Amino acid sequence: TQLLEQSPQFLSIQEGENLTVYCNSSSVFSSLQWYRQEPGEGPVLLVTVVTGGEVKKLKRLTFQFGDARKDSSLHITAAQPGDTGLYLCAGGRGANNLFFGTGTRLTVIP
Amino acid sequence: GAVVSQHPSWVICKSGTSVKIECRSLDFQATTMFWYRQFPKQSLMLMATSNEGSKATYEQGVEKDKFLINHASLTLSTLTVTSAHPEDSSFYICSASPGTGYRSNQPQHFGDGTRLSIL
DSSP states (O other): OOOOEEEOSEEEEETTOOEEEEEEOSSOOSEEEEEEEOTTSOOEEEEEEOSTTOEEEETTEEEEEOTTSSEEEEEESSOOGGGOEEEEEEEEETTEEEEEOOOEEEEEEO | OOOEEEEOSEEEEOTTOOEEEEEEESSSOOSEEEEEEEOTTSOOEEEEEEETTSOOEEOTTOOTTTEEEEEEETTEEEEEETTOOGGGOEEEEEEEESOOSTTOOOOOEEOOOEEEEEO
16 A cells, blocks of 8 residues: 655645645655645646655745655645645656545634 | 536435436547546545546445446446435546546546435
8 A cells, every 4th residue: 555644734824824735655656746625626736746855935935855755744834715626646657557645634813 | 718617516415316426528538537526625536537438446345336437438427326325325426537547648538516415
């Protein structure tokens, strides 16, 4: 089982604060993706990282893939209420057969 | 581009009935489609992978006779929950990819999900 553990499971912060979500596994993945999911909707892809040590930025979101390609992190700077949602990491071989992480539910309080 | 449509978006039915959920790729040919199940406040769990024209591959613990998957064309896959019971109530999400096999780097495109409630 290629288990992807995310931490924290729940996070409630004030608008303007920074936060980091972690995604850890004992397995090596050739790529890792981060998604955000709103209630009642499917997950929406935020980013794909493929190279160990890779860092990608998407506005206030910074994604990093671990050197050993077993873990990843998502850092949000100056969180806004619109960032509220369920954040999911997913790893796989290529992009098929994705294994989703346990999820982090983020609430940003105005 | 790369739009995946799921239908219905929600369904409520009585215990014992069968429910069919459709997943369509609207602007690309989906060689591979995936079906996931998501319980409240939990992550997505892969149920099965289907390639067009062949039998679906089910994940461990998923009953293939309970969850019938048909991927008869490159744009349509269906999931039928047979003799549904309250414990089958969940959020079912499909995704579609133009790629095949684990070496493919083609991304998965997700539908908006189907909320199934069995009374």
